[in-house]
Amino acid sequence: MALSEVAGSQQTERDPVVNNFSIMVATKNGSGSQTANTALLRALFKMGIPVTGKNLFPSNIQGLPTWYTIRLSADGFAARRPRSEIVIAMNPATAIEDYAGVEPGGAFLYADDIKMPMDRTDIAHYAIPAKAISIKHEKDPKLRGYVANMVYVGALAHLLGLQLEELESALMYHFKGKRKPVDLNMAVIRASAEHAAANYKKHDPFTVERMNKTDGMLMIDGNTAAALGAIYGGFTFCAWYPITPATSMPEALISFSPGLRTEADGKRTYAIVQAEDELAALGMVIGAGWAGARSVTSTSGPGISLMAEFAGYGYFAEIPAVIWDVQRMGPSTGLPTRVSQGDVLKTYFLGHGDSRHICLIPCDPYECFEFGWKSFDVAERFQTPVFVLSDLDIGMNQWMSKPFDYPDLPQDRGKVLGAEALDRLGGFARYKDVDGDGIPYRTLPGTPHPLAAYFTRGTGHTEKATLSERPADWTGNLDRIRAKFETARAELPQPIVSLADGAEVGLIAYGSAHPAIEEALSRLEQTGLKASYLRVRALPLAESIKDFVAAHKRVYVVEMNDDAQMLQLLRLHLSGVEGDKLRAANLCDGLPLTARWITETILSKEASQ
């Protein structure tokens, strides 16, 4: 107590900062802080305050440090911020580091058994009697660590002016209306808030107030959104192998599908198989796609590597499949619980020989849902594996999202010939370009017609799918597949462009870089730099990107990988002169991009122009 009074006393009165700051909670992995953090997040969200929740966690089950950050932004910005104003230190192992990281002018809440020098005069200090309160409220010593988390919730609630009723409804939501756990947790929160009221003198300016900026919005992570998208896309088969950060996508499929896709007789309209590895997972998905299922798998970089041979096979044998790559940081096992956009080149060219793949690139849960269903239409229309490049930040963190829109198009099952069509046509040639768009016709196994069958192979083939090693058959086939790819280029989700009047500078980004770019654009504008923005949403790259680059003098490609991978693809796409306008603005440190980094990077590059 003494400490907080003394150190904080040098803080002067400041204007309140309302609904615009970040809170970081430093705990140990496995300590059960998730309930506390999600309850806080939800309470703020239901107060109408735009919030985002990011979990920075280690590759570990129990014991290593974990940080949970809640950003409140009255303006609705959702990107990560490099530092937080309010830091709650519950983990002695990182307390020194956490202390040093508090944004000047901020506040430091700490479990009172953390003993260390606290001599910063630019922040407020509050000791939390986590142990004392949890011992009083929890008899089972094993559960005290969990209860201690509710102590910081209570202390914080008091300091921010967060009404306890808001927390109570958040807990009711979390525990699905079960009174008992809610009451247990609320008792601790109340005790802690009362302690705070009696003992803290507020030295910081941070408060929360109700507003109405989250009306109609929902809170969700990208992987759950992707799974829901797949369900509403009518997925019928999924095979997968566990890997962070992709696992929660099929796990959401497993938990939502029974309720949505079970028929009156109790039987299922889908199958989910946990495979023995990613190689088998894609093998199953390709097999199911070949037989006519809407078939999906979800993995991350290491799994993508194992899928390479099947990806090339699917491309060449022209079999629909959907593969989510929830990207994490490599090479190798790398930083398995950190984000990156490092799989762009690899997935685009995955396979052996000349192959390239359609990729869809969502930037948030809303697009995860949309691409979740659309990816099946794209895969079946173009009869090819389709990759959806999400990442850990989108997939596993909590985002505010506008409500998902029900699919506005009927399912596109692609060019499939049934028995009647075969009767009418007197047969078909599996790999013939009948319509001039490069997309051939296929039949499904089980089609009751003597002319339906064909033989699928990874070897060279004629239009009639018979084995061929003739050069002309080989080149003819690959040229047609290329033509199909060109058809796709124009039909895939097109880039989203915002042009700033008379801007010389353009930014190109994609995926989870989006929220930081949005914020950076407004900061850049405040410094007097107007910039246009193009967000790539699919590969192959759209033609219109050429116009965007042509309209600007310098174009920064902002991305989270070391090789400036999208920039390299753009160079291949653009002419030499236009390609020379591209500048890399890439960072690869395992953390989501911040507006501050983007702004500073662009400004310094512009200054040295």
Add this chain to the structure above:
Amino acid sequence: MTAAAPAAKSNVNILGLTKADYKAAPSTLCAGCGHNSIADKVIDATFELGLKQHEVIKLSGIGCSSKSPAYFLGRSHGINTLHGRMPSVATGALMANHQLYGVGVSGDGDTGSIGFGQFKHMVRRNVRMVYIVENNGVYGLTKGQFSATADVGQELKHAGRNELPPLDLCLEAIIADCGFVARSFAGDPKHVTALIKAAFNFPGTAVLDIISPCVTFNDKDDSTKSYAWGKSHDERVNDFTFVMQQDEITVEYEEGETKAVELHDGSQIMLRKLDGKHDPTNRAAAITLLDEAREKQQFITGLIYLNPARASLATAANLIDSPLAWLPESRTRPSRESLDKIVASLK
């Protein structure tokens, strides 16, 4: 007319099709290759069973053996997948459409080495299909390297002498809980045909390990995978008759010697022990039999293990009766109201 009728009848099956209707492209394998005779027996078996070809899919990995599906059932969809990866493709395809019959052909390299994991996991999942290994103890297509079923002491032109013990694919299948495990010899067409017919009616994975000599790289008389060895060493451990549901049981066996195992569709496999040797419904006995034969380099053939009790993957997955792949949008896209409800719950 009346005179011609019986002759015509013997040429056609229950669907009125001739055997020629079950053929496909001519083989491009070496003359005399065991794989050719197995492909022919798939034709015989499916013809005799009267299978509708559009209800069958044929699958394979990569190898000489894996080319076989191109040489039978020309009116069935076929898929030649990746080396060792046919089991995963079969799993996906047969879940997407669980009404289809599956027949897969693999090699000893394809199954015993690169695809060993997939093979065992497919068996463990009990995907309903006939899985044929054309086992020649060598890599044919890459021209004569040792496979994992090569004999100890086997010599090959470039590879030298094999010092490692062979894997027994039947043993591996039983250990992975396969309910239909048989070994046969490509030089015994009647036995192969009978096994394939029974296997098509088995409600799970049926593994047929068929010794299929490679006349080009591994047919020396002292190789256990050669024609000469097969002909002189074949020890049949039991005999059986497959009785289709619609057939009358006409086979007569002496009391106490036969055992009928009923399959889920009402068809039966009538087993007859030879010399009172082996009871294929006894898993432990089957394992011991195989293990001893392996030790003594005995070439035992027959239906080594039979147990139709385990549910197939599609049954365990509680799938609707119609094939998933053919479901209309109305059955795979939940209603707008259901999405509204979920969205509301996330607000």
